[in-house]
Amino acid sequence: xxxxxxxxxxxxxxxxxxxxxxxxxxxxxxxxxxxxxxxxxxxxxxxxxxxxxxxxxxxxxxxxxxxxxxxxxxxxxxxxxxxxxxxxxxxxxxxxxxxxxxxxxxxxxxxxxxxxxxxxxxxxxxxxxxxxxxxxxxxxxxxxxxxxxxxxxxxxxxxxxxxxxxxxxxxxxxxxxxxxxxxxxxxxxxxxxxxxxxxxxxxxxxxxxxxxxxxxxxxxxxxxxxxxxxxxxxxxxxxxxxxxxxxxxxxxxxxxxxxxxxxxxxxxxxxxxxxxxxxxxxxxxxxxxxxxxxxxxxxxxxxxxxxxxxxxxxxxxxxxxxxxxxxxxxxxxxxxxxxxxxxxxxxxxxxxxxxxxxx
Numbered sequence: 001x002x003x004x005x006x007x008x009x010x011x012x013x014x015x016x017x018x019x020x021x022x023x024x025x026x027x028x029x030x031x032x033x034x035x036x037x038x039x040x041x042x043x044x045x046x047x048x049x050x051x052x053x054x055x056x057x058x059x060x061x062x063x064x065x066x067x068x069x070x071x072x073x074x075x076x077x078x079x080x081x082x083x084x085x086x087x088x089x090x091x092x093x094x095x096x097x098x099x100x101x102x103x104x105x106x107x108x109x110x111x112x113x114x115x116x117x118x119x120x121x122x123x124x125x126x127x128x129x130x131x132x133x134x135x136x137x138x139x140x141x142x143x144x145x146x147x148x149x150x151x152x153x154x155x156x157x158x159x160x161x162x163x164x165x166x167x168x169x170x171x172x173x174x175x176x177x178x179x180x181x182x183x184x185x186x187x188x189x190x191x192x193x194x195x196x197x198x199x200x201x202x203x204x205x206x207x208x209x210x211x212x213x214x215x216x217x218x219x220x221x222x223x224x225x226x227x228x229x230x231x232x233x234x235x236x237x238x239x240x241x242x243x244x245x246x247x248x249x250x251x252x253x254x255x256x257x258x259x260x261x262x263x264x265x266x267x268x269x270x271x272x273x274x275x276x277x278x279x280x281x282x283x284x285x286x287x288x289x290x291x292x293x294x295x296x297x298x299x300x301x302x303x304x305x306x307x308x309x310x311x312x313x314x315x316x317x318x319x320x321x322x323x324x325x326x327x328x329x330x331x332x333x334x335x336x337x338x339x340x341x342x343x344x345x346x347x348x349x350x351x352x353x354x355x356x357x358x359x
Contacts, residue, residue: 007063009037009108009163010085011093014077016044018095019053021208028098030061034105037091038063040081045071075175075183082166082174090169094160096208103204107163110200117143118168118195119188122161122204129210136203143196150192153230157197159184161205168195178244180257182225189233221257224265228256231269243272255302271295282318286326297334301341313342317350332356 011029015022029039043050043066054066067080082090089111091104107120114120127134139156140146149156172190179186188197232242259265275296278285285293300312316339323331336356340347350356 007036007038007087009034009089009091009104010081010087010166011037011039011091011104012042012078012081012085013039013093013095014042014044014074014081015046015050015095016071016074016077017046017048017050019046019049021096022050023053025093025095025097025099026057026064028100029093029104030063031101032099032104033102034108035063037104038065038086040065040067040084042067042069042077042081044069044073044077073180075177075179078183079174082169085166088166089163090166091163092160094207096210097160098206098208100204100206103161104163106200106202106204110198111163111165114198116196117198118165119157119191119197120163121157121197121199123199123202124158124161124205124207125203126207126209129208139199141199141201143198146197146199147192150189153226155185155188155226157184157188157199158205158207160207164191165195176244178257179225179229181221182229185226186229186232189229192233193236220260224257224259227262227265228269243269267295268299271299275299282315283322283325285319286322286328286331290330293331293334297338301338309342313339313346316342320354320356 013025013029018025026039026041029037039061041054041064043054051068054068058064058066065084067084069077069080072080078092089108091107093099103122107122110120111117121139123137123139125134125136137158139158140149146156168191171194172187174187175183176186191197228244232244236242256265256268259268271292274284274288274292278288278296285296288296300315316335319335320332320339323329323335336347336351339350
């Protein structure tokens with residue numbers, strides 16, 4: 001890692017196997033008209049020539065800081081860069097995009113002139129590697145119109161175009177590891193609880209669209225993560241704790257992100273807070289509505305909840321005892337069916353011991 005002076009702006013640029021585009025992205029930042037910044041490039045375990053390129057240019061500009069880490073994903077890379085940042089403001093940049101020369105100058109000037117704004121984005125020009133077609137974004141610029149767009153489920157902010165006040169970013173805890181996709185959407189919704197978001201009307205970023213883009217490769221997870229972020233935001237604004245903060249390690253986050261249908265995802269989300277309570281006291285499942293009972297057991301069976309077959313079997317045993325105490329034979333049978341799918345040997349021992357073989 002090379003050293004850097006204290007700057008008022010830190011540009012965080014994560015990269016993974018992007019050597020085809022990275023030099024252009026880096027050059028577009030180093031050639032900005034605003035010069036009081038540090039550029040933090042986080043190499044997320046690239047296996048191409050990325051590190052060789054970064055080693056070559058590391059001493060060419062005192063504003064450049066290079067961080068090398070084992071491959072950990074975009075969220076870990078962003079948080080690593082933010083932790084290392086010295087600036088009052090954090091600018092985002094992607095390794096395959098191109099910043100216009102006046103981008104940072106105009107964004108920093110805007111934030112200094114508008115202390116109530118915590119995030120300032122820009123318009124973007126989308127261009128494709130496969131053809132010469134381009135299109136321009138038309139994001140709303142006023143905070144009220146941006147808030148209205150979020151309320152309608154849209155994402156009216158170009159993530160790699162933003163500059164954010166570092167303190168407000170730290171106040172919300174940075175990016176959340178659950179969101180391997182749509183991490184920006186979740187961040188905007190959490191930042192909205194503390195600050196205002198605006199966009200400049202000018203195009204100040206060229207956004208590259210190509211087959212390796214995250215938005216193409218992770219379409220399903222992207223949509224699901226956006227729905228989960230929206231669900232969490234709604235719960236917070238209703239005065240409830242954030243569901244993801246409450247769940248800790250009792251859900252299979254990868255499976256939830258990749259739920260195959262929206263109905264399935266909705267069932268998971270609606271069940272999460274209830275399931276958290278049931279883990280603490282299985283009697284609550286025996287006393288719940290039939291719909292809640294079915295949802296919890298179905299989600300357990302599909303592997304969305306719980307931490308492996310042994311834990312699910314133990315949970316089923318607790319549910320069985322609670323259901324027997326309540327005289328709820330349908331739930332006892334349902335718990336035994338799921339218990340059997342976890343471990344035939346354990347199941348036989350259990351039903352013999354509890355005299356439940358003919359239930």
